[in-house]
Structure formats: C-alpha cells, structure tokens
Amino acid sequence: MGEAKMPYSLNSKAVAQATKAWLHTRGVRVEEIAELVMLLQRKYYPSLTMEECVHNVEMVLSKREVQNAVLTGIQLDVMAEEGKLFPPLQDMIENDEGLYGVDEILAFSIVNVYGSIGFTNYGYVDKLKPGVLERLNDKSTGEVHTFLDDIVGAVAAAASSRIAHRKQAEREQDLGLPHQPEELEAASAPKADGTGKEPLE
Amino acid sequence: MGEAKMPYSLNSKAVAQATKAWLHTRGVRVEEIAELVMLLQRKYYPSLTMEECVHNVEMVLSKREVQNAVLTGIQLDVMAEEGKLFPPLQDMIENDEGLYGVDEILAFSIVNVYGSIGFTNYGYVDKLKPGVLERLNDKSTGEVHTFLDDIVGAVAAAASSRIAHRKQAEREQDLGLPHQPEELEAASAPKADGTGKEPLE
C-alpha cells in the first residue's frame, strides 16, 4: 500500500523455491520421500531405482497445487508450534486431534493431482508410518508436524501414481504405440533456455 | 411412457432395499464388513463389540449417498461380468486395470460421508485386503468385483469414522457436556411409529 509497493503478481518460481526451502527447514529430505515411494512401488517394478523415485518426487513437488498445499500445511504446523493459533484450533493441531481432518483434506489435494489411483497408497503409508513418517509422528519432540506427516505421505503416493502412469507410457512406447497428446504439446514448447529454438533439435 | 406409467418419484425405501439385496446377491454380508471395522478399530476401542460394528455398518449403508455409490458400482461389475460394456471399458473393468480409478472415486464418495478422517482407513484395508476383500479380489472365479471390493473397504472405513465421532460424543456426554444440535433435532423429530406426537415442538 506504500508508494513504492509493486502491484501483486504471482511469482511461481518463488513459490516453488519456498516449498523446497520449507521442506528442508522442517527436516524432510526429498530422498526420504523417495524411500517411501520405493517401499510402495518396488514390488510392482523390481528394476525401479532410487534415482527414479527421487526424480518423480521432484516432479510432484514442481506442481503448483502441491506447492500450495505444502506451504499452507507447514504454515499451520509452524504457527501451532509457536502457539499462535486460535484457542481450540491451537489445541487440535498441536495435539494432532484424530477428529480434525483438514490435514487429510490438504493431503488429498496432493494425491489427486495424479488421479484417484493414489488414494490407496496414501492411506497405506499414513497408517503404517514407515521411515520419515515415524519420525514426524514422534510426539516427544515438541515439534508439530500434524500437516506435514500427511503431506509427505501424499507426495509419496502421488509420485507412485506418476510412476504407474509413466511405466505404462514406456510400455506402450516400446510396443510402438504413440505418445499422449499432452506430452507432444509440451515437447514442442519453446526451449526453457530462452533461445526460443524448437526443442530437441 | 405407456398409458399407465406413473410419474417418476424417488422411492428412498426401494433404493435402500435394493442396496441390501444386491450386496447379498454379490456375496457380501454385513458381518464381513463389520469384521473389517473391528480390525481397524479394536486397538483404539478395546471394548468395541461386533454388535456395534454391525450397527455402524448398517447406519453407513442407510445413507443415500452410500446407496447410490453401491448400486452404481455393483451395476458396473455385473455388466462387466456379463461382457456387456463398451470394448475398452469392458477390458479395464473386467481386468481391474490399475490405471482405471473410477472405482476409487466411487469408494471415496462413501468414505467422505463421515469426513476426511476415514481416508487413511480406506487406503489401509484396500492395500492389505483382509477377510472379505481377499475373496472379492480372487481373479480365478470369473466373477468381477472391481468396484465392489473398493466399496466394501470404503463402507468399513466410513463405519470406522462414524464410530470415532460417536465415541467422542459418548465421552463428552459422560463428562456432562451437551449434545450436538443435529442430534437434538433428530431426537425431537416426529416419531417413527407414525403417531406424529411432539413434532418439532
């Protein structure tokens, strides 16, 4: 509102960077999410590598819908940790109240990005709480991760869905079947390096 | 369209009865769904009885949204079993294609009836496939239960959510805290026996 204030304009890169930075600040590494993906998918794709899992987690985290959910969830966790929320909301989030389901709702908006096939994987890891999820659920630390633990499970579930879609595309490509139109479009987009050249040449 | 045709009017009782009848016809007993609920909830409520689980499953099945999803899903299973669907849809449903997610979508509309806290339970039972779910997933029978197995897991998850909400209400009632308004309203509704006494006064 001051004289020098720039008019607002969405900066997608800043949102993406903040997402990455806040995950790091809250102690979650991409590799840990990738380990959840590996746990969920290795029985379906025995040759799946950790590198692929990491890559797919990064692709999920590059989606705007996912970034918005991650930032909003971590924001609420942090405010709860600092004791700054309205009284009954503070209590519910601080204590990871079982009947408070907004964390699951945000998690679901993440899973949904790659379609309904990820619902099952989300529920499964959220129930078993392997690896990083166990640590995020440790209530003895004074940290609050009511949203983040669901979000991390959801990102892993979404990455698993993404792998399933991609593996099918690879299989069909091996059989000589054509690409999906959306990939064709993306493939013919202007080059990211700004040279404006046709890609892949 | 015939001369004697009655104008359409929704008959909720017929929908409820058809839901019950079709579940039975497709080989699913309420007790089997209740066993899934017991599996999901006994560690939280050690004194939970099978009778309560059965009751909560029946309450879930009495909801219109649930009945619509159950009937629609079973309808698609039956048509797939009879080979009557459009070619690619027939193949996907008959083979429980992993990248076909409409079954999960219907399941989710069931879980949602009691809120987002049931998402996790649904994913968990759908992944582990205990009890009746294992039987519904047996691909060697020639039967098609692509929708029904997800629906059964979803009904169990919804019943689990319902129990969680009710147990909290009981706890607060024991502490002398008041009921929720919606229950008060229902409690003062006209009597079900048709005597019509004390209507909303």
Next chain:
Amino acid sequence: MGEAKMPYSLNSKAVAQATKAWLHTRGVRVEEIAELVMLLQRKYYPSLTMEECVHNVEMVLSKREVQNAVLTGIQLDVMAEEGKLFPPLQDMIENDEGLYGVDEILAFSIVNVYGSIGFTNYGYVDKLKPGVLERLNDKSTGEVHTFLDDIVGAVAAAASSRIAHRKQAEREQDLGLPHQPEELEAASAPKADGTGKEPLE
C-alpha cells in the same frame, strides 16, 4: 507440558462456540448465509421460509467437519490480514490469487458433508457472489476474506443440499413411507437433558 497442564482432550462444544464467535467477529451473520440458501432454493420450494433456511445453516454449522474448515480458513485469513504468513503464501492469500486453490479445497470439504449434489450450488454462488459474498470480496477494505468467502458459499450450498434431502424425507413421510434408519437411531438416543429417559415421551 507445565506441571499444571491438563492432558489434552477434544472439547467439541468449545470448537462449536469458537466457530460461531469467529464468524461473528469476521462480520458474517447466519441470516446472511440463509439468504444465499433462499436464493438457491426458493425456485424449487416456493413455500421455503427464512426460518427454515436459518435453521438449516445452523445445522450445517453444527457439524464437526464444517467447524474445522471454518476455523482453519478464518485463521489463515486473519494471519494474512496481519501480514504474518510466509512470504509467498502471504502474497497469494492476501491477494486472493486465482491459482491458489486451498480455499476451494476447504470449501469442498464443507459441501461434501451433505454429498455431491451440493457441488453445483457452491460453484454458482461463488461465481455470482450475491449478497454477503459481494461484501466479502470487496478488495478495497484492507480485510482479507480469501477463505471466508468460499466457506460462506460452501455452507450455503451444504444447507441447500440438506434441505433437498429433508424435503424428500418429508414427502415420503407424507406418503406413509418409513424414516431412514439413522434418524430412528438418533430419535432413540438418550435425552440431551441427561435424564436418560426414552425420548419423545
């Protein structure tokens, strides 16, 4: 964690009261939401009264899932108004960024409580922004209602769905058809006044 700290236990009444209080503090009256309901429903039910609309809005607001969404959304609005959110989240919520969809996600968890039939009504009022929604969307006030305007539309949509379900139940009751089991159960619940007597006698 201090010596005198009571162990946490969910207090549903406190959550319900905070919901009501915060709606009031943020300038939204139940009657204004009821006016949206009237706008949406009067063409289907010409004899619908404002009293009924108010009652149905109150019933929606008595649901735990709804209260959690309302409190969480208002909390984020308030923090944005005070400039206390993380940089890119602050900008997006403060400016009601069109590509930030977490407000719609929370709104949807409210609509969902009475099933998918409310989706359309929500979208409609959110687009037209009649009555109270126009005021909440006035960007010249310095107030932030990015979440609240969607939440208010969602509560109105949910109340509309509730009316549709109830009107059908009334119609069937007039025809001598039986109640839904869930209502029967509620009707036979212990009396709210704690006397433990059978209700309705």
Next chain:
Amino acid sequence: MGEAKMPYSLNSKAVAQATKAWLHTRGVRVEEIAELVMLLQRKYYPSLTMEECVHNVEMVLSKREVQNAVLTGIQLDVMAEEGKLFPPLQDMIENDEGLYGVDEILAFSIVNVYGSIGFTNYGYVDKLKPGVLERLNDKSTGEVHTFLDDIVGAVAAAASSRIAHRKQAEREQDLGLPHQPEELEAASAPKADGTGKEPLE
C-alpha cells in the same frame, strides 16, 4: 480365458479413441465444449481464441483420468436409455434424480485433474446450462444424458483451469522467468515422430 485369448494389456490409444468416438456418437462436438470454455474465460483473457479453447479441450480429453470418467458416464447413460439398469438405479438415472449424485462425483474427478480452481466454473456452467448443456438437458427427447451433461461441463471447467495455468506460465516466460520442471522433462522426452533421438539424455 479361451485358448486363443490374448492376455490383457491396457491399450491407452484405444481408450482415447473410444472416448472421442463416444462423445461424437452421443452428439457432443469438441467445438461445443470449447464454446463453454470461451464463455467462462473471455472476460479474463479478451484475446482468447476459439482455436485455443478447442486445443485446451482436446488436451483435457487426452488425460487418462478424464477418459475413464467420460466412458463410464456415457456407458451408464446408454444403459439407462436402453432400460437395462437395475430397477431403482434405472429410475434414478433415467429421470436425472436430483438426489442421485454419482454424476457429479464423476464430473468432479475430471475437474480435479487441473486442480481445485475449476470447482467454481463447473458449478456455474452446470447451473446455467448454456449452449450444448441446454440441449443435453432437454428431457423431451427420450435420450438420457444424466452423466454426459455434467461431464461436458466438467471438461469445460478443466479446460478453463488449464488455460489459467498456461496463461500464467506464458506471462512468467515473457518476464524471463523459467519453466516448470515437469514441462522441461516432457520437452526432453523422446521425439514423438519415432526417431528416438535424444531420449532422456
């Protein structure tokens, strides 16, 4: 199961083609859906062309999640038209029963593909029923489009969301800001012309 039966394998191209063919058979042209998109978006993007709208509708229709919902919905419409559904389901779908919400549920799985920002647009067109939606809702024809009319509105809403995301990407690109990672990946995918050059290197 016969001797000569090929083992099942998902054929994504066949699913995509069936989607296109069934939309055509049921009387819906891509251009008509594009007109809904134009109606929804022209006030935000005055220079938007019909060509862009058509393109974005086609991109939405190229998504697997969308194709599955379209095929399943049309299948149920067709079976209802032929009178082949179970008694109470037949009545509800044939008469587009207002309290039957599975059509909205399928529609929502389509809108969701491009995130929650499309919820509003879906509700809006579904309520106003402009253009093709009015025709699909004409109950005097003997045709049943209970699912298809919601699906068409949902595809238009999803295409609108897609445009909003793309326009933002264009704006940021004009400012010299970088692409989203997912687009970069797609851009470096094997060439669609089958030459297989520069695969993922």
